[in-house]
Amino acid sequence: MARKAAIIGGGVIGGGWAARFLLNGWDVGVFDPDPQAERKIAEVLANARAALPALSDVPMPPEGKLTFHGTIGEAVEGAEYVQESVSERIELKHKVYAQLQQSNPGVLIGSSTSGFKASDLQKSAVSPENIIVAHPFNPVYLLPLSEVSGSPANPPAIVEKTVQIMKDIGMFPLVIRHEIDAFLGNRFLEAVWREALWMLKDGIATTEEIDEAIRMGFGLRWGQMGLFETYRIAGGEAGMKHFMAQFGPALKWPWSKLMDVPEFNDELVDLVAGQSDAQSGMYGIRELERIRDQNLVGFLRALKERNWGAGKVLREHDERRAAAFHATLDTGPKAVPLVMAQMQVLPGWIDYNGHMTESRYLFACSETIDNFLRLIGAGMDYVAAGHSFYTAETHIRHLGEAKLGDRLTGTIQILSADEKRFRSFVRILRGEDCVATVEQLCLHVDMKVGKTVPAAPEVWGKLKAIAEAHAGLPLPEGAGRAVGQKKE
Amino acid sequence: MARKAAIIGGGVIGGGWAARFLLNGWDVGVFDPDPQAERKIAEVLANARAALPALSDVPMPPEGKLTFHGTIGEAVEGAEYVQESVSERIELKHKVYAQLQQSNPGVLIGSSTSGFKASDLQKSAVSPENIIVAHPFNPVYLLPLSEVSGSPANPPAIVEKTVQIMKDIGMFPLVIRHEIDAFLGNRFLEAVWREALWMLKDGIATTEEIDEAIRMGFGLRWGQMGLFETYRIAGGEAGMKHFMAQFGPALKWPWSKLMDVPEFNDELVDLVAGQSDAQSGMYGIRELERIRDQNLVGFLRALKERNWGAGKVLREHDERRAAAFHATLDTGPKAVPLVMAQMQVLPGWIDYNGHMTESRYLFACSETIDNFLRLIGAGMDYVAAGHSFYTAETHIRHLGEAKLGDRLTGTIQILSADEKRFRSFVRILRGEDCVATVEQLCLHVDMKVGKTVPAAPEVWGKLKAIAEAHAGLPLPEGAGRAVGQKKE
Numbered sequence: 001m002a003r004k005a006a007i008i009g010g011g012v013i014g015g016g017w018a019a020r021f022l023l024n025g026w027d028v029g030v031f032d033p034d035p036q037a038e039r040k041i042a043e044v045l046a047n048a049r050a051a052l053p054a055l056s057d058v059p060m061p062p063e064g065k066l067t068f069h070g071t072i073g074e075a076v077e078g079a080e081y082v083q084e085s086v087s088e089r090i091e092l093k094h095k096v097y098a099q100l101q102q103s104n105p106g107v108l109i110g111s112s113t114s115g116f117k118a119s120d121l122q123k124s125a126v127s128p129e130n131i132i133v134a135h136p137f138n139p140v141y142l143l144p145l146s147e148v149s150g151s152p153a154n155p156p157a158i159v160e161k162t163v164q165i166m167k168d169i170g171m172f173p174l175v176i177r178h179e180i181d182a183f184l185g186n187r188f189l190e191a192v193w194r195e196a197l198w199m200l201k202d203g204i205a206t207t208e209e210i211d212e213a214i215r216m217g218f219g220l221r222w223g224q225m226g227l228f229e230t231y232r233i234a235g236g237e238a239g240m241k242h243f244m245a246q247f248g249p250a251l252k253w254p255w256s257k258l259m260d261v262p263e264f265n266d267e268l269v270d271l272v273a274g275q276s277d278a279q280s281g282m283y284g285i286r287e288l289e290r291i292r293d294q295n296l297v298g299f300l301r302a303l304k305e306r307n308w309g310a311g312k313v314l315r316e317h318d319e320r321r322a323a324a325f326h327a328t329l330d331t332g333p334k335a336v337p338l339v340m341a342q343m344q345v346l347p348g349w350i351d352y353n354g355h356m357t358e359s360r361y362l363f364a365c366s367e368t369i370d371n372f373l374r375l376i377g378a379g380m381d382y383v384a385a386g387h388s389f390y391t392a393e394t395h396i397r398h399l400g401e402a403k404l405g406d407r408l409t410g411t412i413q414i415l416s417a418d419e420k421r422f423r424s425f426v427r428i429l430r431g432e433d434c435v436a437t438v439e440q441l442c443l444h445v446d447m448k449v450g451k452t453v454p455a456a457p458e459v460w461g462k463l464k465a466i467a468e469a470h471a472g473l474p475l476p477e478g479a480g481r482a483v484g485q486k487k488e
Numbered sequence: 489m490a491r492k493a494a495i496i497g498g499g500v501i502g503g504g505w506a507a508r509f510l511l512n513g514w515d516v517g518v519f520d521p522d523p524q525a526e527r528k529i530a531e532v533l534a535n536a537r538a539a540l541p542a543l544s545d546v547p548m549p550p551e552g553k554l555t556f557h558g559t560i561g562e563a564v565e566g567a568e569y570v571q572e573s574v575s576e577r578i579e580l581k582h583k584v585y586a587q588l589q590q591s592n593p594g595v596l597i598g599s600s601t602s603g604f605k606a607s608d609l610q611k612s613a614v615s616p617e618n619i620i621v622a623h624p625f626n627p628v629y630l631l632p633l634s635e636v637s638g639s640p641a642n643p644p645a646i647v648e649k650t651v652q653i654m655k656d657i658g659m660f661p662l663v664i665r666h667e668i669d670a671f672l673g674n675r676f677l678e679a680v681w682r683e684a685l686w687m688l689k690d691g692i693a694t695t696e697e698i699d700e701a702i703r704m705g706f707g708l709r710w711g712q713m714g715l716f717e718t719y720r721i722a723g724g725e726a727g728m729k730h731f732m733a734q735f736g737p738a739l740k741w742p743w744s745k746l747m748d749v750p751e752f753n754d755e756l757v758d759l760v761a762g763q764s765d766a767q768s769g770m771y772g773i774r775e776l777e778r779i780r781d782q783n784l785v786g787f788l789r790a791l792k793e794r795n796w797g798a799g800k801v802l803r804e805h806d807e808r809r810a811a812a813f814h815a816t817l818d819t820g821p822k823a824v825p826l827v828m829a830q831m832q833v834l835p836g837w838i839d840y841n842g843h844m845t846e847s848r849y850l851f852a853c854s855e856t857i858d859n860f861l862r863l864i865g866a867g868m869d870y871v872a873a874g875h876s877f878y879t880a881e882t883h884i885r886h887l888g889e890a891k892l893g894d895r896l897t898g899t900i901q902i903l904s905a906d907e908k909r910f911r912s913f914v915r916i917l918r919g920e921d922c923v924a925t926v927e928q929l930c931l932h933v934d935m936k937v938g939k940t941v942p943a944a945p946e947v948w949g950k951l952k953a954i955a956e957a958h959a960g961l962p963l964p965e966g967a968g969r970a971v972g973q974k975k976e
Contacts, residue, residue, distance in 0.1 A: 273727070
């Protein structure tokens with residue numbers, strides 16, 4: 001029985017939330033009076049489907065059910081959590097909360113607001129204790145940060161419940177310890193935004209020059225360490241105190257125009273919009289979104305490979321989902337090949353014929369097998385303890401050609417298994433289309449003595465459960481052919 | 489005859505500049521009265537050698553010569569460019585410039601200052617027109633940004649010469665159109681820094697929470713698009729004007745404390761330093777530097793694969809260096825295998841035995857060959873025009889096991905070549921130690937008719953020059969063995 005979230009208010013933010021819940025297996029009920037809501041959410045969901053699975057190294061749960069409703073009451077029926085992303089009008093939000101709490105008393109309500117504090121949102125509510133701020137950053141389906149900000153009216157249990165739900169959909173909940181306007185992130189963004197508008201207004205720099213000043217320099221630092229850890233390094237061996245002593249006095253220098261606010265008029269708007277068109281007008285918004293998402297996937301995968309920052313969040317999320325997957329196994333999984341890897345063919349993957357280079361097919365298979373081994377508990381720790389599965393034989397069939405940008409899925413079917421070995425059949429799929437199959441025989445070895453031995457009971461137990469679930473599957477076409485003869 | 493730069497003032501910044509020049513083939517003369525200067529620069533250089541080459545897909549030029557000098561006069565002798573990174577005391581900088589211009593009249597002087605404008609630096613100089621600001625961001629050897637800021641005293645030719653030198657060492661020179669204090673980047677950093685100090689002082693958040701608020705959210709966005717391109721997307725189909733209308737009013741909200749400056753006293757310093765220790769104290773500074781550098785290499789490679797932002801800068805730099813390499817070929821290269829790829833074994837590359845997974849050896853070879861093909865002009869464009877080199881046979885020998893974190897070098901030696909084919913011998917090296925060799929026969933084919941045909945004259949010309957240079961090399965041990973029989 002899938003958990004259900006209600007999304008009140010669609011658009012880019014509401015749609016991003018919907019995508020996170022759906023792709024993490026939650027059912028989602030949407031209420032948004034905008035007649036375009038279904039189209040808009042479908043577009044955000046398409047972007048999310050193309051990006052979020054590429055961050056996962058364990059099977060994604062079956063996608064939840066998405067429904068649209070004509071009333072708030074229907075949308076929130078059976079929901080255990082509500083994400084409210086309506087426009088920033090306090091009276092509107094109060095009206096929405098009243099209807100939500102009337103239809104589903106006791107439901108937890110998180111707001112995407114960036115302009116109001118929890119105590120503002122809670123005013124005049126029947127159950128103020130169930131209303132809290134969960135403020136995300138766009139794109140919601142990729143960026144982990146969710147600023148969780150409550151008021152004294154929220155008991156610790158409500159804050160904790162919100163934190164757990166955010167973690168369940170792979171986010172990084174940051175609990176703000178004191179109620180302040182704009183929370184943390186937007187206070188920094190506002191500071192930079194003001195300064196940037198002054199530079200434009202004064203003709204110091206263009207929107208493009210300002211963007212370059214950020215993304216060619218400190219922006220790269222901030223994606224992996226923030227402000228203070230970066231400066232700690234700048235302080236060198238002498239440390240943070242030394243850095244403060246160096247940089248501290250700068251506070252007194254009359255550099256920025258922060259004391260002042262530029263007049264916000266049509267002239268300024270036209271200046272910014274015009275320069276932005278000159279800078280980015282050659283790309284459509286959807287195109288810019290795809291470029292941004294691919295870059296973010298690249299950053300996040302790089303951090304995941306290094307188990308650092310946002311990459312650590314991804315690994316922890318994988319571990320939770322692997323556990324959830326085993327729970328489903330105990331109750332008997334549907335007999336289908338397991339989706340173990342989601343990849344995209346990047347420019348670095350293709351050969352000079354424009355096709356995915358030979359080694360990448362084997363690489364895609366290794367990714368699939370490695371994730372499978374992690375799944376059955378034969379990961380790093382197991383190997384560190386002295387046992388592992390070695391590949392004895394491999395048979396590759398090239399059935400198609402993957403090209404730049406193709407999204408590939410690696411599935412595994414266990415053909416046979418005992419305590420000492422398993423025979424696997426990996427399919428590398430582009431959509432429905434199978435571009436390669438890799439049949440392998442893997443032996444379980446004691447690495448110290450270099451001999452084939454039975455796997456540890458807990459590993460064999462997980463492998464056995466999957467092998468039994470797959471026993472009912474037909475033998476794949478192409479399986480069982482002489483293994484070990486590779487094509488040239 | 490290598491070009492020469494003088495580095496006045498070592499330390500983290502001066503050392504970073506020295507590394508950039510050296511690794512890009514410039515000779516470097518250093519003056520720094522600090523008795524620790526040699527050790528400090530050696531440490532920065534070690535970091536840079538471990539990181540910068542991993543961004544290059546063409547042969548690195550031979551590293552330049554590093555010399556230390558007891559006087560400014562000796563350091564600047566024969567230099568065409570000076571990077572001044574002494575501490576931020578204007579009278580000291582004036583003294584340094586006087587000595588530089590006395591010893592080497594007409595030398596171009598770039599300053600790393602973040603606190604002074606070019607016109608401040610130029611005061612009382614013999615040749616003010618040759619003094620300009622070239623302001624980098626730490627780590628200088630990885631982050632591309634160099635803010636080039638001149639005064640009316642600098643003729644356009646001087647600005648242009650500075651721009652060209654920055655490009656020559658792989659940086660992204662951003663010319664600031666008007667002279668302002670702190671240029672662009674640091675004005676934003678100061679705005680965020682002030683706001684962050686207030687949050688700490690008021691107990692709103694800790695250094696760690698502030699860092700998470702940045703790196704889990706907008707920090708990731710800013711590494712690939714800056715402020716305005718990101719907001720353009722947030723505006724959605726309605727565009728930038730719509731976004732401004734949404735966010736504009738926020739300028740009037742009394743969110744941040746920007747109007748005010750926190751008192752900078754020991755109490756504040758201790759608060760920040762103490763929280764920073766709690767957050768990052770478990771890592772040494774050198775360790776944090778290595779973590780940061782590996783993360784940045786990951787980000788930069790991700791952007792390079794997508795040819796976006798800083799990744800575009802890297803690709804353009806590769807193209808310039810490839811051209812420079814061909815120039816050396818015409819004058820006859822030294823007969824050595826060509827270093828064509830620098831890689832590091834990442835967690836995602838190793839199998840569950842803790843060794844580099846089989847497919848990655850072939851991958852490392854492909855990277856080496858692909859870069860070689862790009863080098864001889866048989867890259868994407870050539871393939872798009874209908875011709876390519878296909879691998880006919882491959883023979884792999886596994887001689888050692890690469891492990892997590894190992895830095896690998898891929899070299900190629902051409903054993904024989906004619907207009908229709910070449911036989912190559914790729915070595916995958918860990919330091920001096922060869923972990924694998926891959927011998928391949930590649931055929932030049934017309935992709936439309938699917939037949940072996942002679943390569944285009946310009947491609948054959950480059951291939952021929954390298955093959956002739958390598959003809960003098962001894963046949964590698966292990967070459968010429970039956971090709972086509974793969975090990976299992």
